[in-house]
């Protein structure tokens with residue numbers, strides 16, 4: 001009998017998991033807390049080579065979205081420290097979510113909006129989800145793809161650890177009509193004296209950018225929301241006032257600066273599943289945005305979970321295999337993201353050491369393909385998960 005899978009969350013992990021489970025012969029339904037277009041406004045992200053490869057297993061081609069990112073350049077005090085080739089794609093979050101949701105629906109996956117999971121229980125025949133609007137849904141299994149603040153995680157393990165604040169805020173925007181010289185699509189990463197800045201020159205003229213103001217203490221959501229756009233502009237102008245580079249021009253050409261938000265990671269989530277429920281994506285291994293891997297790991301999870309549920313009949317056994325196949329890799333990426341983030345927060349001495357060491361490290365990484373473990377990861381759909 002076809003298994004019904006309740007997928008909580010219609011973000012990246014949820015929509016891609018739904019498509020992978022459908023390919024695996026299950027019957028998935030997605031339940032998303034918000035309305036169709038409420039997520040992802042403003043920000044963008046880079047899908048790494050491994051994430052794009054995992055999408056291609058499901059015949060998902062996003063080459064019409066965003067821009068190719070063929071390389072990264074690291075810059076400090078106006079000097080280029082290092083460059084490295086990449087095979088990535090930089091896309092706006094709202095475009096990405098929209099495209100994945102449209103494609104899931106096109107492939108026959110129902111998506112129900114305004115369905116916020118509040119509780120779920122294992123029943124004698126499967127699992128029952130309960131939503132904030134008072135409705136329920138029954139299935140054979142439930143996938144918690146509900147992001148960093150996952151309700152499913154707390155249901156599976158009420159003692160699950162809280163996410164770790166990583167001492168960086170994130171803000172950014174799109175600078176319109178600014179002509180910068182430089183290769184299109186390339187990730188320019190600037191270690192400013194007081195703040196890290198990233199920018200990408202879109203081939204059609206805009207400049208997409210983000211900044212990571214340091215925050216030693218975790219500000220509350222209310223504190224962050226109380227900071228106006230004008231105050232952010234002043235703060236960023238101040239943070240980059242002494243740095244060479246196009247940062248001030250980019251900020252000036254940006255009409256709307258996205259309000260800053262906190263960033264977090266999870267070094268380790270001990271419990272990934274119970275008999276009928278399992279976690280994927282940020283819900284189980286959020287990584288610092290500095291890894292550039294959060295979305296790609298979520299996509300990999302989806303495809304690997306699809307294989308496990310295709311080949312292993314008992315959900316609990318399929319979930320255990322999924323965790324076994326994924327845990328070491330995702331924890332390694334989270335640790336790498338943490339290290340990358342630390343480099344963004346160096347003081348004057350640390351920055352001087354970083355500027356000396358980084359070019360050597362980057363040359364070594366390139367020569368030995370030392371990050372190949374992260375980017376060259378490929379999933380063979382035809383291989384048995386058993």
Ligand SMILES: Cc1cc2nc3c(=O)[nH]c(=O)nc-3n(C[C@H](O)[C@H](O)[C@H](O)COP(=O)(O)OP(=O)(O)OC[C@H]3O[C@@H](n4cnc5c(N)ncnc54)[C@H](O)[C@@H]3O)c2cc1C
Pocket residue numbers: 008009010011012013014031032033034039043044045046047048115116117118145146147148149150151170280281282283286287289291292293294295296297298
């Ligand atoms: C600033 C920033 C920059 C980033 N840059 C990159 C990058 O360059 N590269 C990269 O790979 N990754 C990046 N990431 C990480 C990436 O965005 C996440 O890893 C990815 O979105 C995880 O997908 P997800 O589906 O697990 O979670 P999400 O995308 O957060 O989706 C979770 C979904 O679940 C829904 N939901 C939540 N609770 C409930 C509930 N109770 N009931 C029903 N639905 C619910 C939410 O509304 C949401 O739609 C970045 C993240 C941030 C914040």
